[in-house]
Amino acid sequence: MKTLDIAEVAQRSGLPASTLRFYEEKGLIRSTGRHGLRRLFAESVLERLALIALGQGAGFTLEEMAEMFGADGRPAIDRARLLEQADDLDKRIRHLVRMRDGLRHVAACTAPSHLECPTFRRLLRHAARPPRRRP
Amino acid sequence: MKTLDIAEVAQRSGLPASTLRFYEEKGLIRSTGRHGLRRLFAESVLERLALIALGQGAGFTLEEMAEMFGADGRPAIDRARLLEQADDLDKRIRHLVRMRDGLRHVAACTAPSHLECPTFRRLLRHAARPPRRRP
DNA sequence: CTACGAATTCAAGAGCACTTGAGGTCAAGC
DNA sequence: GCTTGACCTCAAGTGCTCTTGAATTCGTAG
Numbered sequence: 001m002k003t004l005d006i007a008e009v010a011q012r013s014g015l016p017a018s019t020l021r022f023y024e025e026k027g028l029i030r031s032t033g034r035h036g037l038r039r040l041f042a043e044s045v046l047e048r049l050a051l052i053a054l055g056q057g058a059g060f061t062l063e064e065m066a067e068m069f070g071a072d073g074r075p076a077i078d079r080a081r082l083l084e085q086a087d088d089l090d091k092r093i094r095h096l097v098r099m100r101d102g103l104r105h106v107a108a109c110t111a112p113s114h115l116e117c118p119t120f121r122r123l124l125r126h127a128a129r130p131p132r133r134r135p
Numbered sequence: 136m137k138t139l140d141i142a143e144v145a146q147r148s149g150l151p152a153s154t155l156r157f158y159e160e161k162g163l164i165r166s167t168g169r170h171g172l173r174r175l176f177a178e179s180v181l182e183r184l185a186l187i188a189l190g191q192g193a194g195f196t197l198e199e200m201a202e203m204f205g206a207d208g209r210p211a212i213d214r215a216r217l218l219e220q221a222d223d224l225d226k227r228i229r230h231l232v233r234m235r236d237g238l239r240h241v242a243a244c245t246a247p248s249h250l251e252c253p254t255f256r257r258l259l260r261h262a263a264r265p266p267r268r269r270p
Numbered sequence: 271c272t273a274c275g276a277a278t279t280c281a282a283g284a285g286c287a288c289t290t291g292a293g294g295t296c297a298a299g300c
Numbered sequence: 301g302c303t304t305g306a307c308c309t310c311a312a313g314t315g316c317t318c319t320t321g322a323a324t325t326c327g328t329a330g
Contacts, residue, residue: 006277017277018319026317036326037278047250050259058234061316082242089235093228099193100224107217115182124185141307152307153289161287171296172308197287 003032003040013049027066028052058085059092098126138167138175148184162201163187193220194227233261 010017023029024039029048031039048069055065068078102123109117145152158164159174164183166174183204190200203213237258244252 016319019317021278022318037324038326039277044250047256047259054234054237054259056317057230058238063316079242082238086235086238086242089231089238093231093235095192096224096228096231099189100221100228102189103193103217103221103224107214107221121182124182124189151289154287156308157288172294173296173306174308191287196285 002043004043004045005035006039006041009041009045009049013046015049023049023052023062026062028062028069058089060085098123137178139178139180140170141174141176144176144180144184147181150184158184158187158197161197163197163204193224195220233258 004012006017006020009015009020013020020029021039024031029041029045029052031045032042033040051069052062052065055068056062060068102120105119105123106117109120115121139147141152141155144150144155148155155164155176156174159166164176164180164187166180167177168175186204187197187200190203191197195203237255240254240258241252244255250256
């Protein structure tokens with residue numbers, strides 16, 4: 001099986017080598033061996049990295065992801081957890097959509113001050129603070 | 136004009152007093168005076184706080200917002216900047232939608248391993264890492 | 271065989287958004 | 301008047317995700 005050195009993984013994933021080392025330390029990825037000092041990675045690490053990016057976007061912390069594809073190897077993802085997270089994403093999406101529309105309106109609005117624009121004021125009432133990163 | 140003490144602002148905004156003090160220090164809000172030691176706030180601070188929450192959700196940092204409604208008083212929001220940010224939001228929304236759909240699919244998918252599911256693999260290819268919090 | 275440059279380790283630092291703790295003060299209620 | 305408790309200040313700490321720097325090792329080209 002083809003192995004990649006860290007520079008190649010970095011180049012193909014777009015992540016700096018320091019991040020890759022950091023991820024390995026956190027247990028998010030694994031190198032398959034060494035050539036001298038140098039880490040060797042299986043090509044599949046690229047998929048793993050894509051998965052991590054996906055998870056990050058979905059709001060998982062690195063630690064949570066480390067647990068998910070934890071001790072074993074293949075990601076043992078809890079389906080209920082995924083659905084929960086999908087619902088969460090739905091909320092975030094709706095929130096962002098309101099904000100985007102709000103921003104566009106405000107940019108176009110001719111009211112003397114944003115605070116005097118009724119649309120803007122309505123927007124503000126809906127502007128709940130963004131979901132804190134899991135407290 | 137009615138003034139609020141920090142506890143009331145905290146209660147009505149849902150933010151802890153420590154955060155309000157922190158925001159004041161950052162120049163995001165202002166107290167109108169003191170009663171002894173205690174800060175007094177105009178009711179309008181609640182609108183400002185909603186605006187801040189909005190901005191956070193839209194991806195502005197606290198510092199950027201402090202600049203926006205900077206020295207002066209009323210928010211001097213740059214309309215071009217808003218549109219730019221709205222476009223950015225659009226991207227983020229599309230990204231999140233893909234991820235949400237992906238999560239739902241994976242949760243329902245019966246492929247032996249997620250990595251063997253073609254839909255999942257397609258998803259991974261689209262899972263760019265989430266836009267870094269303005270570097 | 272030597273020199274170069276890329277990779278390694280480990281510790282520390284960075285940026286953001288807050289929170290916490292220690293120690294002090296003051297308005298209000300009794 | 302005195303206690304109480306909310307509020308104050310200031311410094312430091314937290315959590316997350318990385319990045320940076322110094323000192324070192326090693327494979328490869330020449």
